[in-house]
Amino acid sequence: MEDILKDDHFKLLAFLITSARGCVDEPPLYGPLRLVDAASRLIEIMRKEGKVNEQIIKLQKMIKEKMDLVMYDEEMFIEFLDELSKELAKILKSE
Numbered sequence: 001m002e003d004i005l006k007d008d009h010f011k012l013l014a015f016l017i018t019s020a021r022g023c024v025d026e027p028p029l030y031g032p033l034r035l036v037d038a039a040s041r042l043i044e045i046m047r048k049e050g051k052v053n054e055q056i057i058k059l060q061k062m063i064k065e066k067m068d069l070v071m072y073d074e075e076m077f078i079e080f081l082d083e084l085s086k087e088l089a090k091i092l093k094s095e
Contacts, residue, residue, distance in 0.1 A: 008045045015041060032081060033070045036063050055091045059084065 019034040069077040
Protein backbone atom coordinates (compact mmCIF):
# COMPACT_ATOMS: atom_id res chain seq x y z
CA MET A 1 0.00 0.00 0.00
CA GLU A 2 2.93 2.33 0.64
CA ASP A 3 3.75 2.46 -3.07
CA ILE A 4 0.22 3.59 -3.95
CA LEU A 5 0.59 6.60 -1.66
CA LYS A 6 3.50 7.81 -3.79
CA ASP A 7 1.71 7.22 -7.10
CA ASP A 8 0.81 10.45 -8.92
CA HIS A 9 -2.43 8.97 -10.23
CA PHE A 10 -3.51 8.05 -6.70
CA LYS A 11 -2.56 11.51 -5.44
CA LEU A 12 -4.80 13.03 -8.10
CA LEU A 13 -7.60 10.64 -7.15
CA ALA A 14 -7.29 11.66 -3.50
CA PHE A 15 -7.30 15.33 -4.48
CA LEU A 16 -10.46 14.89 -6.54
CA ILE A 17 -12.32 13.04 -3.79
CA THR A 18 -11.36 15.48 -1.05
CA SER A 19 -12.11 18.41 -3.35
CA ALA A 20 -15.58 17.03 -4.02
CA ARG A 21 -16.24 17.03 -0.29
CA GLY A 22 -14.76 20.48 0.12
CA CYS A 23 -17.02 21.88 -2.59
CA VAL A 24 -20.07 21.12 -0.45
CA ASP A 25 -19.18 23.85 2.05
CA GLU A 26 -17.13 26.22 -0.09
CA PRO A 27 -18.20 29.22 -2.19
CA PRO A 28 -19.54 28.24 -5.64
CA LEU A 29 -16.48 29.42 -7.61
CA TYR A 30 -14.19 27.14 -5.60
CA GLY A 31 -15.54 24.19 -7.62
CA PRO A 32 -14.12 25.56 -10.88
CA LEU A 33 -10.93 26.52 -9.04
CA ARG A 34 -10.49 22.96 -7.83
CA LEU A 35 -11.16 21.62 -11.32
CA VAL A 36 -8.50 23.77 -12.98
CA ASP A 37 -6.10 22.85 -10.16
CA ALA A 38 -6.82 19.18 -10.90
CA ALA A 39 -6.24 19.86 -14.61
CA SER A 40 -2.84 21.33 -13.80
CA ARG A 41 -1.99 18.32 -11.67
CA LEU A 42 -3.04 15.99 -14.47
CA ILE A 43 -0.87 17.89 -16.93
CA GLU A 44 2.05 17.41 -14.53
CA ILE A 45 1.42 13.65 -14.52
CA MET A 46 1.20 13.70 -18.32
CA ARG A 47 4.47 15.65 -18.44
CA LYS A 48 6.24 13.00 -16.34
CA GLU A 49 4.91 10.35 -18.71
CA GLY A 50 6.05 12.26 -21.81
CA LYS A 51 2.49 12.91 -23.01
CA VAL A 52 2.47 16.71 -23.38
CA ASN A 53 3.28 19.18 -26.09
CA GLU A 54 3.87 22.92 -25.97
CA GLN A 55 0.15 23.69 -26.26
CA ILE A 56 -0.66 21.59 -23.20
CA ILE A 57 2.22 23.11 -21.26
CA LYS A 58 0.76 26.51 -22.18
CA LEU A 59 -2.54 25.47 -20.56
CA GLN A 60 -0.74 24.54 -17.36
CA LYS A 61 1.17 27.81 -17.35
CA MET A 62 -2.06 29.76 -17.75
CA ILE A 63 -3.63 27.84 -14.87
CA LYS A 64 -0.71 28.42 -12.54
CA GLU A 65 -0.58 32.12 -13.41
CA LYS A 66 -4.28 32.87 -13.14
CA MET A 67 -6.06 30.42 -10.86
CA ASP A 68 -5.62 32.70 -7.84
CA LEU A 69 -7.82 35.31 -9.51
CA VAL A 70 -10.78 33.61 -7.84
CA MET A 71 -9.59 35.01 -4.51
CA TYR A 72 -9.76 38.68 -5.48
CA ASP A 73 -11.47 39.15 -8.86
CA GLU A 74 -14.24 36.70 -9.67
CA GLU A 75 -15.06 38.35 -13.01
CA MET A 76 -11.46 38.05 -14.16
CA PHE A 77 -11.42 34.43 -12.97
CA ILE A 78 -14.44 33.65 -15.13
CA GLU A 79 -12.76 35.40 -18.08
CA PHE A 80 -9.68 33.24 -17.43
CA LEU A 81 -11.86 30.10 -17.57
CA ASP A 82 -13.24 31.30 -20.92
CA GLU A 83 -9.72 31.94 -22.20
CA LEU A 84 -8.56 28.52 -21.01
CA SER A 85 -11.50 26.86 -22.77
CA LYS A 86 -10.64 28.69 -26.01
CA GLU A 87 -7.03 27.50 -25.79
CA LEU A 88 -8.25 23.93 -25.29
CA ALA A 89 -10.53 24.31 -28.32
CA LYS A 90 -7.52 25.38 -30.39
CA ILE A 91 -5.74 22.17 -29.41
CA LEU A 92 -8.77 20.10 -30.34
CA LYS A 93 -9.14 21.82 -33.70
CA SER A 94 -5.46 21.31 -34.54
CA GLU A 95 -5.65 17.55 -34.09
